[in-house]
Amino acid sequence: MTAYDYYSIVHAALATISISLLSILLGVPLGLGLALIRWSRVPVLNEIAIVYVSILRTCPSVTLALLLFFALPEIGISLEPVPAGILTLALGTSAFDAEIWRSALTNFPRDQYDAALSLGMRRFTRFRRVMLPQIVRSSLPALVNEMTLLIKASPAVAVLGIVEITRAAIRIGARTYQPLPPFIFALVIYSLIVFAFVRAQRAVERRYALAGAPA
């Protein structure tokens, strides 16, 4: 492996990281939306959300990526590989995020909600000022865990031809006939990314702890 090979894997890591981050940015709020639909039992949408979570939770990301990339053009939505990859990971993670948010919502202390009601807060204020800060805190560890799972699922988008860490490593292995060194380097990079997420979560938790307020 030459220095350029190492550089190309590191460069591909930027693709992995940016695709993962964008999927998280899409998937986490989408999951919250689904959880709110289920929590407030919106008719019809509630049933749709249940089926959506059930299907997406069991759908392999490779299959979903191929479905989105090859099948959506049939109904007139043509996606480039990168958006299709981001959408794949975002949809997949949103189903798990929805379950995490939902459990935080159902465990939310009822008396606080009633107190906010009795203060005459509007629905949106009630959610944003009273509920959201607390459910974010209680679901954060599970959400970060799901983010690390997303990073581990991210090589699935390589089937669409996106050059991310795994694909970059395969290319080098195929060229040099020595597959082990690039794979091990790729493994180290994945570990670093996952480790960074876990550390970031710890840091955020510590900040919350310093801010006081029992969870």
Added chain:
Amino acid sequence: MNEFAVVWQHRDMIVTGFENTLIIVALGATGALVLGALLAVPLMARQRAIRAAATAYVDAMRCVPFLLFVYLIYYGLPSLGLRFDNWSTGIAALVLYNSAYMGELLRAAWADMPHEQIEAGYAFGFSGLQLFRRIILPPVLLSALPLIGNQLIQIVKDSAFLTIIAVAELTHEATAMQTTYFVPFASFIAAVALYWVTCIGIEGTVGYLNRFAEERR
């Protein structure tokens, strides 16, 4: 929906893929569960070195994406002089990877197990393998059931990655059908639906077993 008619006409492809996926999942899950149970022993060992080695294995597996692991085995082992065909490589990867997760969740269930039960086992003269098999493993398996169910679904999802090394499983067959007859929508929808059915089946079975476990407790 002409496309679905085409898929139905050539359904034998999808059915073959589905059968292969079921076989892969069954072998992978059995292997991972057995190996995971065996791995739980060193994970709970009193000797520090043994525990550290087992923990290192589990942690390493938890950092690698499954696809990278498959490649590592598929391309890496031959360069060490070991050669397998695609099927054995795929199943070996599935077993080795998921046994780490199974081992870890069984370890957690074991650590939560009331100590009196194990001591009672000692008092009755059980020790070693017999103690593990007769006293520790049954309640641990029962209490870890929901988590084992989640991991089984993960194995189903991981099995789709094996399409990359040309194992003829469901996603592979769906792709083949897509390229042969150009029916992307119907063939992948069929694949997704079959994965869904598989996982609903797993969830149902685990739920049923779990009720049985609750009754026994």
